[in-house]
Amino acid sequence: MNRLHLTLSASCLALATSCASGPERIDPHSDEAVTSMGVDYSELVEWADTLTRRMLDSGFLDSGAFGEQPITMVVSDVENKTDLSQFPKEVVLARIRSAMLGSGKARFTTVYGDDAIDRMTRETQDKWEDPLFDATQIPEGGQAAVARLSVRTQILWVHAQAGSSRQNTYEVRMWVTDVASGTAVWEGLSDPIAKKFTRSKVGW
Template sequence: MFKNTFLIILAAVLVSGCATETRYVDPAADDGPVSMSLDYRDFDRAATEAVEDMLASGVVDNPNGGRYIMVVSRITNDTMQRVDTDRLVKKIRVALLRSGKVVTTTAVGLNGAEDEMSMRARELRDSEEFDQSGVQRKGTLQAPDLSLSGKLMQKNHQLGGEQRVEYSIQLTLTDLATGLAFWEGETPIIKQGSGKSVSW
């Protein structure tokens, strides 16, 4: 009995001693190990490059003044990973909003409104339960000028005992009035490491 208790305590001490301590990571100074899969650092880089290039090109400078209205179209994930493309898109949206040149509409989208409340709030018209002076009027929603679409791609290469994974984040900004691509950008992300590493 004593021997079993001692072994249990010893095992618990050894396991707790080997456990990795949880800690915060500063994204601005993250020099941790690089994985073969896409991570937040890759999305940060791609979003930063895309927005800086858009701003430098002048494509989001509205000649009529004011800000362009952008809608997010389809961002296709053609990699081997389950990637939430919203992580990339959100960073782009935030940066463009902060630039003062672009706002994003959440009232329309390929799969319906991102925020359904824009239309739900308008269903309150003529309801006797609501003060109509505060209900949104007809003709106040703003149609988008620009559409952001894109694709995430991946290609793996075996190099002896190592592997190289080539990612490509491709983005297009389309003028909805003409259907013309006003801006296109591509961020290559290439990683090389052990052939035993998993990239999905």
């Protein structure tokens, strides 16, 4: 009897070991990456690439209408209209901002807006009366750049269901406003990301 228990236990252990998979580092762009019904990492990078290219290719930054390059921009609201409560908007915005800065055509303010704010510009001004600091090193006020262009973003989602199949389609809508005139000077969309899942008809 004991021998039977031992054999069974050993078999279960062997089975569990063969099925288990420990953490392993993978290429997030490879086929090994998990594909979910939401938007996955490589798709966020793809969105950033598409939107950056469309913005830079459109030529509005080269028109001369918004002053000398680099033109100061600000990230306005990012509206998540999807079923994903924690949408990682920073993965997209960080790449767009970095690529725009690298292009030499635009740069983003970090003093205000809805992404990657650095409060240190403002806090540095507050050090005037703090005896701990050498006040001569504090930059004069009135130097912070005011953004001429504002980038507003919506993450859109369409859900469809038929029989045992479900589909989620996501896309990003982005537009740039000239804050002087209040009119959009560029509007664009990402390519859609569509995910389909069909539930098995055989139940367990």
